[in-house]
Amino acid sequence: xxxxxxxxxxxxxxxxxxxxxxxxxxxxxxxxxxxxxxxxxxxxxxxxxxxxxxxxxxxxxxxxxxxxxxxxxxxxxxxxxxxxxxxxxxxxxxxxxxxxxxxxxxxxxx
Numbered sequence: 001x002x003x004x005x006x007x008x009x010x011x012x013x014x015x016x017x018x019x020x021x022x023x024x025x026x027x028x029x030x031x032x033x034x035x036x037x038x039x040x041x042x043x044x045x046x047x048x049x050x051x052x053x054x055x056x057x058x059x060x061x062x063x064x065x066x067x068x069x070x071x072x073x074x075x076x077x078x079x080x081x082x083x084x085x086x087x088x089x090x091x092x093x094x095x096x097x098x099x100x101x102x103x104x105x106x107x108x109x110x
Contacts, residue, residue, distance in 0.1 A: 006107040011046065013100040017071075018042035020093045027089075041070060064108040071097050071104075 021039035025032055045067045048056050056063055075097050084090055 001106060003107060003110040006103050006110065007050070009103045010100065010107060011050065013096050013103060014042050014046045014067075017074075017093055017096050017100065018046070020089065020096070024089075038074060045070060061108065064104050068101050068104045071101050 018039045021035045021042065024035040028035075045063070047053065049060075049063050049067060075094055078090065078094060082090070
């Protein structure tokens with residue numbers, strides 16, 4: 001897979017999981033700090049990875065690892081706090097997050 005394809009997949013998957021976490025506020029009918037911060041965290045990591053930010057120049061490897069760790073912690077937190085496999089949106093989001101980790105790893109190794 002080309003580096004450009006992986007970049008596009010990371011953007012799509014990252015935005016998708018960010019939007020899902022932000023949407024969960026609507027679904028719950030209330031503001032949830034954890035879901036909101038998680039969604040904003042994904043958007044911040046996308047900005048750190050693909051934005052022209054001065055503090056991330058020369059730190060691409062670190063940004064990849066932080067992004068993968070953030071995503072892995074999100075998955076582990078879901079298992080620890082809920083792990084509700086009956087919630088199809090949650091399962092779809094976990095699949096997206098696993099795919100995001102794989103794409104980040106492949107993008108790092110290209």
